[in-house]
Amino acid sequence: MTLLIAGLALWYVGHFWKRALPRAHDNMGPRAKGISALVILIGVVFMVIGYRATESFDVHTYPPALRHVNNLMVLFALYFTSPGPSKGALFYKMRHPMLTGFILWAVAHIIVNPDLASMVLFGALTVWAVLEIIVINRAEPDWQPNPKGTIAKDAMFFVASIILLAIIGYIHGLIGPTPFGA
Structure with missing residues (x-):
């Protein structure tokens, strides 16, 4: 669990240090983005290794029907991140469609993974995305939406999200539990 928590800490630091320490970030110039990316990448590696290595226990059980809710939430998460x-x-x-999609993805994983390690990982990532939205909104209050697009674009990206869900679900089943059934 220590490595998992260290990975989450690096994820937070890599994403928030630009606004927490703006002078230090600005003094680094273009290298700051590379350093942020490296810190986040190391955090992801730590999270994966820590999550897989943590001996965890189920905190509760969930109804099997929640698997379908999970898959639907992940489908919308993929659409929002497109x-x-x-x-x-x-x-x-x-x-913030991408951060909303990230929140949907994380919450979807919380509802079907009743173990403590999953709750720590996906709970902390959900909190990060919510905080990220708050920080961005405060730093950039004068946001304006893009011009309105077409329903055809919505449909195209939704179909692409369905295809991507099938591909990700297949790969997920190869390396871990299958999201589509026994």
Whole structure:
């Protein structure tokens, strides 16, 4: 669990240090982005290794039907992280579609993984995304939405999200539990 928590800490630091220490970030110039990316990458590696190595226990059980809710939430998470919301007509006024998608993905994983390590990992990532939205909104209050797109763009990116869900689900089943059934 220590490595998992260290990875989460690096994830937070890599994302927030630009606004927490703006002078230090600005003094580094273009290297700051590379350092942020490296810190985040090391954090992800630590999270993966820490998560897989943690001996955890289930805190509760969940009804098997929640697997379908999970898959639906992940489908919408994929759509929100695509260009669909900013290019389409349905969600073009949404300010943070990618972070919203990230929150959906993390919460979807919380509801079907009742073990403590999953709750720590996905709970901390959910909190990070919510904090990121708050920090961005405070730093950039004058945001304006993109021009309204078309329903055809929404449909195109939603179909792409369905295909991507099938591919990710297949790969997920190869390296871990299958999200689509026994």
